[in-house]
Amino acid sequence: MGIIPSAFDCYQVNRGLKTLDLRMRQHSINGLTIAKYLQKQPKVEKVLHPGLKSHPQHELFQKQASGHSGTFSFYIKGGSEETKTFLNNLKIFTTAESLGGYESLIEIPSIMTHASVPPEHRVVLGITDNLIRVSVGIEDVEDLVADLEFGFQKI
Numbered sequence: 093m094g095i096i097p098s099a100f101d102c103y104q105v106n107r108g109l110k111t112l113d114l115r116m117r118q119h120s121i122n123g124l125t126i127a128k129y130l131q132k133q134p135k136v137e138k139v140l141h142p143g144l145k146s147h148p149q150h151e152l153f154q155k156q157a158s159g160h161s162g163t164f165s166f167y168i169k170g171g172s173e174e175t176k177t178f179l180n181n182l183k184i185f186t187t188a189e190s191l192g193g194y195e196s197l198i199e200i201p202s203i204m205t206h207a208s209v210p211p212e213h214r215v216v217l218g219i220t221d222n223l224i225r226v227s228v229g230i231e232d233v234e235d236l237v238a239d240l241e242f243g244f245q246k247i
């Protein structure tokens with residue numbers, strides 16, 4: 093009725109499940125730490141992370157969830173050029189369209205995942221050229237903050 097995984101694929105899934113809880117816990121901790129850092133960063137306009145009290149659905153999130161991931165969005169001050177310059181100067185965060193791995197990944201939705209959405213619809217959805225989507229991995233959080241700080245210094 094569908095695809096049948098190989099024995100090696102099954103082994104890989106089984107092996108990965110053994111550390112999933114640890115990886116997700118660190119992903120969550122690092123994500124909220126980075127979100128709080130970004131909230132204080134003068135070159136950031138807005139951070140959209142449900143774990144922050146500033147998020148519009150924070151109270152609902154608190155009622156319905158027992159945790160969060162490290163994937164969230166933020167807007168930097170500026171436009172397309174500032175956004176691209178910022179991403180191009182990151183060393184630890186890797187630019188990628190598929191988020192959610194153990195490594196820290198980052199993307200610009202307006203030119204990557206949502207590039208096929210008409211510009212007028214992107215504006216309605218809040219997908220502007222200064223929107224950045226990030227998936228914070230399990231690396232040392234101080235290294236991640238330093239990497240972001242270096243990127244901000246370049247814009």
